[in-house]
Amino acid sequence: MSMSISISPAPDALAADALAAADFERKLRARDKTIEVLKKRIQQQADGSTTSSFALLEQNLSLGKVIALKTEEVERERQELQKALTDLRQAQSQLLQAQKMESIGQLAAGIAHEINTPTQYVADNIGFIDLASSSLMTLLDKTLKVVEAARASQPTDGLVAEVDAAVKKTKLDYLRRQIPEALAQSKEGLEHVARIVSAMKEFSHPSNGGKELLDIRDVINTTVTVARSEWKYVAELETRYADDLPQVSCMRDMIGQVILNLVVNAAHAVADTLQSGVREKGKIRIMVKRAGEQHIAISVADDGGGIPEGIRGRIFDPFFTTKPVGKGTGQGLAIVYSTVVDKHGGEIRCDSEVGRGTCFTIRLPLSADNGEAPCK
Template sequence: MQEAVSGKDSPYAILEQNLSLQQVVARKTEELETERHELQRALEELRLTQAQLLQAQKMESVGQLAAGIAHEINTPTQYVMDNVGFIQTASGTLLGLVDKAVGLAEVARPLLPEAEAMVEFDATLKRARLDFLRRQIPGALDESLEGLGHISRIVAAMKEFSHPSGGEKEPVDMRELIATTLTVARNEWKYVAEVETRFADDLPSLPCQRDMIGQVVLNLVVNAAHAIAGTLREGVRDKGRIEISAACRGDAMEIRVCDDGSGIPIGIRDRIFDPFFTTKAVGKGTGQGLAIAYSTVVDKHQGEIFCESEEGVGSCFVVRLPLDGGAGRST
């Protein structure tokens, strides 16, 4: 007679144990998968934080260099501007004197037509091309002063743009900040796009970290220029258009950077703010620009940033920053 099967060895008990074991394995697998995702997210945040730190250190270094460069360039530039201004004034005086001499020669010529001095004066006057000089000198001096003024504005913009805010929020005139940023980024967009700015008449100062928000606008403008550059065809489309606007929307200021470039494919739109994600060729982009912009706007200023885009038509990046500087909001 066979021995009775014990309860714990019965097929039902074994099945129950297997099911329980499978549940444990499934739960542990799920926990491990969750931990893996958390570690991956933590690693991405660590890499982004490192990138932001490097960016901050770079901006601080650039600020220090810009201050030195500003001094080194502004001093001789001021000398040249002063000298050109003096020449501009003196040239008017000298041209007036020449006019008097020509008038005197007109009176003396009938009386001394063969005099050596008169003949030499007429020959010199002819070689001087006085009418040409009278037309060209004022314009040349004006252009020189304009160019020197442009150098001064670029240096001042670079110095102001890269000056570190020290992590403190301060009231910032966004009209001025955007204008400064466009000056700094001019070399990126001037060959590929016309830029238009539109600001609300009642635009208030915005409490923010000036250098960080300037970097956000810079990244968006450069991205817009690159998006347009890929659509240009000689003889078909020589330049695109970038429009930057700022206006109040409720309790926030809304800054929009729009372009008529290639647009963003719908399949990657939800990834554009991911750290180190880029569609640019190797060496052309690190994938940090938009990720740092997102962190700056959302984490450090309690705002929001998103993109409206239509492939083949263009993109519009929208930044909304609280007018109270994010006071009382969770970080």
């Protein structure tokens, strides 16, 4: 967790940048109001019969000076705002990376357990096969002695009796059944470990800020594998993909983080409903389909407790969380919103009913050209 804390921007810095932008907008409005008042005053005096040309010229010069000063001030503040916005973008990028590293840190224990379980039974199976191999080698040696005696036309009765005893001791029929099963189980366990390691490697790989065409199903399957320890004890997770899904232009690591945040949130929502002991597991469903010609829709639904209506309008606000202190940072859904809307020009909708569950639906443009502004 220390890694994520060291690179995450301070909330005060983000608040200062937001205040700078608001202050700049306020000064712009004040400038426009001042100019409008001066213009009205000049117009009123110009319409009066007692206004002299000299007075009108003097007022015009004064207005010109005011406009020049205000323009210079606005330009200076525009440059300051540009710098503040640049700093804010850098802070957002650092915050995303920090949240990603925090997620990996939180998942580390579960991933270690996911790897340890198959590794343990692979080790047990190898130990069993090692003992079985020793017994089989002893049986083979005795059998070869019988063959050698028969080839030399020597008595084999005693040797055959030893082979029979070795066969009985070795439990040959049992080994014939168990060795193939142990090998198959070990192979399955090693493949499971390989999938987890590959998923972690792919999930952690940065996209360097650039979009690429990719199969969204791969991103989702990888993320589901990485987050398995978060949901497998509390819910059955189902994925449904439409047959006509095209490739999507997006940033792999950012969209992976979005899916991870939504899946983990769904798992936590389901887990909260299991404490009463009414049911053993809930359900999480991920569905992907086309949404018109230019977009796809990704929905992550759970049958947890739902989101109270009074806070639904705040769930995407930075630092807003309903979790106890130390359990949530309030950044998960804020980063989801920023990634989908600001970085990919998409949109996100939340449908929730208390006691029934929640469904987050994301619409992403298929091409980078459609990702410059929120889709409608």
